[in-house]
Amino acid sequence: MKFEIFQSDKSGKYYFRLKSRNGQIILQSQGYEAKSSAQNGVASVTKNCQDASCYETKQASNGKWHFNLKSSNGQIVGSSQMYASSSTMKAGIEALQRVAPIARIVDLT
Numbered sequence: 001m002k003f004e005i006f007q008s009d010k011s012g013k014y015y016f017r018l019k020s021r022n023g024q025i026i027l028q029s030q031g032y033e034a035k036s037s038a039q040n041g042v043a044s045v046t047k048n049c050q051d052a053s054c055y056e057t058k059q060a061s062n063g064k065w066h067f068n069l070k071s072s073n074g075q076i077v078g079s080s081q082m083y084a085s086s087s088t089m090k091a092g093i094e095a096l097q098r099v100a101p102i103a104r105i106v107d108l109t
Contacts, residue, residue, distance in 0.1 A: 001099045003042045005035065006108040014038040014109070018045065018078070018100060026096050027069060027078035035109060042105060044077045045069060049100040055093060057086070065089035069096070 005016045013031030016038045020026055027045065032038045048054040048071055056068040056076075064082040067089055071077050080096075083089035 001103040003045075003100075003103050003105045004108050005038050005042070005105065007035070016042050016045075016078075018096065018103060020095060020099060025081060026092060026099065027080055029078045030076065035107075039105075041077055044071045045096075046100050046103075048072065048077065049097050057089060057093075059086070067093055 001019070001021055003016050003018050005014065007014050008031065011031060013033060014035045014037065015029050015031055017028040018026045029038060029041050032041065048069060054070050054072070056070060057065065058067070059065050060082065064084060065086050065088070066082050067080045068076045069078050080089070080092050083092060
């Protein structure tokens with residue numbers, strides 16, 4: 001269980017992702033210009049992950065489900081992978097709520 005902060009070789013932007021013990025990505029951020037912004041994004045995830053009102057769930061046109069975690073100001077902090085059903089997506093949200101508060105931060109830059 002860890003947050004990884006990394007920099008894209010292509011764009012130079014910084015990102016974070018939250019990985020479960022089995023290496024599956026639970027949540028990934030947008031690109032940030034500064035590493036400190038990615039670090040602030042991690043802090044926002046840990047702050048907001050327990051608040052049900054911070055989740056936006058969606059069904060894609062292909063029938064798969066995903067969610068966004070938003071900060072208190074409504075900005076998307078991170079997005080999930082695609083899930084086959086709404087129940088597996090809900091399990092992903094529950095995993096995020098369990099894992100994020102205790103995940104360590106690994107800086108890969």
